[in-house]
Amino acid sequence: MSLLRVNNLSMRFGGILALNQVSFEVQPGSISALIGPNGAGKTTVFNCVTGFYKATEGHIDLDDNGRHTDLVKVLGERFRVGDFFNPKAFGDRLYYKALGGSHRVAQAGVARTFQNIRLFREMTVLENLLVAQHNQLDRNIIHGVLNTRRYRRSEKQALETAMHWLEIVDLGPDANRLAGELPYGHQRRLEIARSMCTSPCLICLDEPAAGLNPRETGELSRLIRTLRDEHKVTVLLIEHDMGLVMEISEHIVVLDYGQVIAAGDPKTIEADPKVLAAYLGTEEEEGHE
Amino acid sequence: MLGTAHDNPKVAALKEALLSAAITFLVMAPISGIVLKGYAFEADFTVPVYAALIVFVLRLAILLLEQNETGRKILVRLSPSKGGGVTVAKPGGVPWLRFILPLLFIAGLVLPFFLGKYWLTVVILAMIYVLLGLGLNIVVGLAGLLDLGFVAFYAVGAYMFALGSQYWGLGFWTALPLAAATAALFGGMLGFPVLRMHGDYLAIVTLGFGEIIRLVLNNWTSFTGGPNGVSAPNPTLFNLEFSRSAKIEGNIPFHEFFGIPYDSSLKYLFIYMVLFLVVCAMIYFVNRLRLMPMGRAWEALREDEIACRSMGINHVTVKLSAFMMGAMTGGIGGVFFAAYQGFVNPSSFTFFESALILAIVVLGGMGSVVGVIIAALVLTILPEALRDFADYRVLIFGILMVVMMIWKPRGLIRIHRPYFRVKGGKA
Numbered sequence: 001m002s003l004l005r006v007n008n009l010s011m012r013f014g015g016i017l018a019l020n021q022v023s024f025e026v027q028p029g030s031i032s033a034l035i036g037p038n039g040a041g042k043t044t045v046f047n048c049v050t051g052f053y054k055a056t057e058g059h060i061d062l063d064d065n066g067r068h069t070d071l072v073k074v075l076g077e078r079f080r081v082g083d084f085f086n087p088k089a090f091g092d093r094l095y096y097k098a099l100g101g102s103h104r105v106a107q108a109g110v111a112r113t114f115q116n117i118r119l120f121r122e123m124t125v126l127e128n129l130l131v132a133q134h135n136q137l138d139r140n141i142i143h144g145v146l147n148t149r150r151y152r153r154s155e156k157q158a159l160e161t162a163m164h165w166l167e168i169v170d171l172g173p174d175a176n177r178l179a180g181e182l183p184y185g186h187q188r189r190l191e192i193a194r195s196m197c198t199s200p201c202l203i204c205l206d207e208p209a210a211g212l213n214p215r216e217t218g219e220l221s222r223l224i225r226t227l228r229d230e231h232k233v234t235v236l237l238i239e240h241d242m243g244l245v246m247e248i249s250e251h252i253v254v255l256d257y258g259q260v261i262a263a264g265d266p267k268t269i270e271a272d273p274k275v276l277a278a279y280l281g282t283e284e285e286e287g288h289e
Numbered sequence: 290m291l292g293t294a295h296d297n298p299k300v301a302a303l304k305e306a307l308l309s310a311a312i313t314f315l316v317m318a319p320i321s322g323i324v325l326k327g328y329a330f331e332a333d334f335t336v337p338v339y340a341a342l343i344v345f346v347l348r349l350a351i352l353l354l355e356q357n358e359t360g361r362k363i364l365v366r367l368s369p370s371k372g373g374g375v376t377v378a379k380p381g382g383v384p385w386l387r388f389i390l391p392l393l394f395i396a397g398l399v400l401p402f403f404l405g406k407y408w409l410t411v412v413i414l415a416m417i418y419v420l421l422g423l424g425l426n427i428v429v430g431l432a433g434l435l436d437l438g439f440v441a442f443y444a445v446g447a448y449m450f451a452l453g454s455q456y457w458g459l460g461f462w463t464a465l466p467l468a469a470a471t472a473a474l475f476g477g478m479l480g481f482p483v484l485r486m487h488g489d490y491l492a493i494v495t496l497g498f499g500e501i502i503r504l505v506l507n508n509w510t511s512f513t514g515g516p517n518g519v520s521a522p523n524p525t526l527f528n529l530e531f532s533r534s535a536k537i538e539g540n541i542p543f544h545e546f547f548g549i550p551y552d553s554s555l556k557y558l559f560i561y562m563v564l565f566l567v568v569c570a571m572i573y574f575v576n577r578l579r580l581m582p583m584g585r586a587w588e589a590l591r592e593d594e595i596a597c598r599s600m601g602i603n604h605v606t607v608k609l610s611a612f613m614m615g616a617m618t619g620g621i622g623g624v625f626f627a628a629y630q631g632f633v634n635p636s637s638f639t640f641f642e643s644a645l646i647l648a649i650v651v652l653g654g655m656g657s658v659v660g661v662i663i664a665a666l667v668l669t670i671l672p673e674a675l676r677d678f679a680d681y682r683v684l685i686f687g688i689l690m691v692v693m694m695i696w697k698p699r700g701l702i703r704i705h706r707p708y709f710r711v712k713g714g715k716a
Contacts, residue, residue, distance in 0.1 A: 052595070103597075106600055119590035131586060131600065137582045145581075177377065222386050
C-alpha cells in the first residue's frame with residue numbers, strides 16, 4: 001500500500017488552472033522526485049500535500065502504517081447541503097473548520113522544508129529544533145513554571161533529540177548560535193534537521209540543493225539517503241538539479257502545465273520523449289514557429 | 290558647510306551651530322513664541338530663545354567633538370547601535386545575578402517605608418504599568434501580535450472589581466482571580482475570531498475592541514454608572530479594612546486591630562506590597578515561559594508563522610494562549626488600579642493608555658523583560674518628576690521616542706537567547 005496517494009488533484013487560482021487532475025503515489029520507504037520546468041506546478045502540489053493550499057478538487061490520503069489521514073478534510077472544508085441533515089458529518093466539518101489547518105497535516109506526519117529557507121532566524125539553532133518538537137513535549141504550564149521532574153525529563157529528552165539530529169547534519173558545534181547567522185549551506189541542513197525533529201513519516205524537500213555548491217550537493221544526497229536508509233522516512237523532493245534527481249530518486253513524476261506527463265523510474269524518464277519535449281522543446285514545435 | 294576651506298575649523302563649527310540655532314528659533318518662534326492673551330496675541334520669545342540656545346550648545350559640542358580623537362571615540366559610543374538586537378546568552382549566565390536579585394527584592398520591599406504618601410502613589414502607578422507592560426510584552430514582544438486595544442483588558446479588570454463589589458459584594462482578594470479570569474475570557478472572545486488575521490488588520494481590530502469596551506462602559510449608564518464611574522472598595526487583609534472606620538458590618542479597620550493611629554498611606558503601603566509581590570511573580574513567570582514550549586512557540590510564531598504551521602503547531606491556539614495570558618495580566622493590573630484609585634470611570638481607559646503601554650514595550654525592547662520594567666518605571670516616574678514642565682510632557686515624550694528609535698531601534702535592552710549546555714556542542 002502506498003504511503004501517499006494523490007488523486008485527481010486540481011487547484012484553481014481565479015481563472016488559472018494551476019493543477020489539472022494530478023494523480024501520483026509515493027511508496028513507503030522510497031525517494032521520489034517531482035520534476036518539471038519552471039511554473040509547471042511542482043510547488044503547488046507540495047503546498048497542497050502539506051496543507052498550505054486547499055485543493056479545489058481531488059483527494060490526498062496518507063497511510064502511515066495503517067493510520068489513515070485524509071489530508072484535505074483536516075484543513076476544514078466548506079459545508080455542504082447534506083451536512084445539515086447529518087449531524088455527525090456536520091460536527092466533523094465544524095470541528096475541522098474551527099481547529100483544522102495545515103498543522104494537522106504536519107501532525108499526521110508530513111514534514112516539509114521551504115524553497116526560500118524559513119528558519120526562526122533570531123532564535124538559536126537548538127531552539128529551532130526544540131520548537132519542532134513542540135507537540136511531543138510536556139506543555140503543561142504548571143509543570144513548566146514549577147520546573148517539575150516530569151517537565152525537566154521531557155525537556156532533556158528534546159535536547160537530546162535535537163543534538164542527535166544536529167550531529168547527523170553535522171551542525172553540532174553551531175548548537176548555540178543564532179540560526180540567522182549560519183552560512184547558507186548550514187541553514188539548508190538545519191531546516192532538514194528541524195523538519196526531521198517533528199518525527200515525520202514523509203518529508204517533502206522543496207529544492208533542497210538550490211544555492212548549494214557541488215560539494216555541498218554531494219553531501220546533501222548522502223544525507224537524503226541516510227534519512228531514508230537509517231531513519232526510515234519517505235522522501236519526496238522537488239529539484240532542478242537533474243544530476244541529483246537521477247542519482248538518488250527511485251520514482252520520478254514529471255509535471256508540465258499542471259499535468260502529469262510522465263512517471264516512472266529514472267531510466268524510463270530519461271528516455272521519455274514527452275519529458276525531453278517539455279524540457280527542451282521539440283523540433284516540430286520549432287518548425288511551426 | 291558655511292565656512293570655506295581656509296576657515297579655522299573651530300570658526301566653521303561656530304558658524305554652523307549659529308545657523309542651526311537660527312533655524313530652530315525661526316521654527317519655534319511662531320509655534321510657541323506667540324501667546325494668546327485674552328483676545329490679543331502677545332510675543333513672548335523666551336521659550337524659542339531657550340530652544341535655540343540648547344540647539345546651539347549641543348550642535349557646537351558635537352561639531353567640536355568631531356574634531357579630535359577622544360571626542361570621536363565618545364561619539365562612536367553614543368552613536369546608534371548597529372546590527373540585530375539579539376545575542377546568545379553567555380554559557381555561565383550573569384555571575385553576579387544571584388546576589389543582585391535578592392538585594393533588589395529586599396530593596397523593593399523596604400522602599401515604601403522611605404517614601405511619602407505622594408511618591409508612594411507614584412510608585413504604585415509605576416508598578417501597575419510594569420505589570421501592564423509585562424502583559425502586553427507577552428502579546429506584542431513575544432508573540433508578535435500588534436495589540437492597540439490592550440487597555441480594554443485593563444478596564445475589564447478594574448470594572449470587574451468595582452462592579453463586583455457593588456453588585457455582588459466581592460472583596461479585593463476574590464476579585465483578583467475573578468478579574469484575571471474574566472479578562473482572559475474577554476481576550477479569548479476577541480482573539481478566537483480575529484487571530485487568523487495578520488499585523489495591521491489585527492491592530493485595527495484590537496483598536497476597535499478597545500474603543501468598544503470604553504464606549505460600552507461609558508454608555509451603559511444603568512449598569513456601569515456611565516461617565517460618573519463606580520467607586521471601588523478598599524482592599525482588605527484577612528477582613529481587616531484599610532479605612533478609618535469599617536465599611537462592612539463586622540469588619541475591623543486595620544489600625545484599630547493593631548492599635549496604631551490611622552494613617553491614610555497604610556492602604557497604599559498594603560497595595561504596594563501586594564502589587565510588588567504580584568509583579569515579582571509575574572517576572573518569574575514570564576522568564577520561565579521564555580524557556581518553556583509555550584513561550585518558545587510564541588517566539589517562533591513571531592519569527593515565522595508558516596514554518597510553525599509546517600511543524601504541526603496550531604497557530605490559532607498558540608496565539609490565543611498569548612492573547613489570553615496578556616489579557617489576564619492586564620486584568621490583574623486593572624484590579625490594582627481600581628483599588629488604588631478607589632474609583633473607576635471610563636476616562637481612565639482611553640486609547641492614549643494603550644499607546645503608552647505599547648510605548649513601554651517598544652522602548653524597553655520587544656520581548657525583553659528587564660527592558661520593559663525599566664521603560665515602565667521611566668515613562669511613569671519621569672512625568673511626575675517633570676511636573677514643572679507639564680505643558681511639554683507629551684512633547685518630551687515624543688522626542689524621547691524619536692531619539693530612542695534612531696539611537697536604539699531594537700529597544701533599550703538587547704535580547705539574549707537562552708544558552709543550552711549540551712554534550713558535544715561547543716559554542
